[in-house]
Amino acid sequence: MSKQCTRPKTGGQGGNRAQQQRAPARTYAMTADEVENPNDVVIGIFPVCSKSVYVLFDTGAMHYFVYLSFARCLSTPSQDLEIGLAVETQSGNTFVVDKVHKSCDLILCDRMMLVDLVPLAILKFDVIQGMDWLSTNHASVDCFKKEVRFPIPEQLEFVFRSMGASEPLKIVSSMQAKRLLERGCEGYLAYVWIPIKRRSR
DSSP: OOSSOOOOOOSOOOSOHHHHHHSOEEEEEOOGGGOOOGGGSEEEEEEETTEEEEEEEOTTOSSOEEEHHHHTTOSSOEEEEEEEEEEEETTSOEEEEEEEEEEEEEEETTEEEEEEEEEESSOSSSEEEOHHHHHHTTOEEETTTTEEEEOOTTSOOEEEEOOOTTSOOOSOOHHHHHHHHHTTOOOOOOOOOOOOOOOOO
């Protein structure tokens, strides 16, 4: 996965098609230590399968991923990939994944969208959306403005604007909270009740 803002390539695909189908697809994935500056990415928090998660939109990634711990909470069962996916980190390590959760619900700007998610254990983000999903939904990513525009045919165009360093997160997703607890952080569960005073007539 690349931290640079890139544009999809155009033109035909050369080479032997049968050979391309036999070879596993390749992509880059960021580890927790490789994503530190929120100014370099477009990020947000959205409901996926009714659970709020931390989402990264990345034009440098070809595929779509979900953090392995959160994948266990998805309502859609995992299926075998037809072709194994070779995932390469920026440090040069490569491993193969062979599962996918298909047709997961993603609520973005009050619109329900579907996404297939490949489980990975090395992500800092709960969900990563790459070029496959972005191009399917006619999305364009503007890294300078920190926004993702969706001019989907026969629908009203809508725009998501990212949370940047100048706009810190005010909420913590369930998966972020789980990771913090696993690292030894303290957690508190509070029940808040606010009495409503009735006005006398």
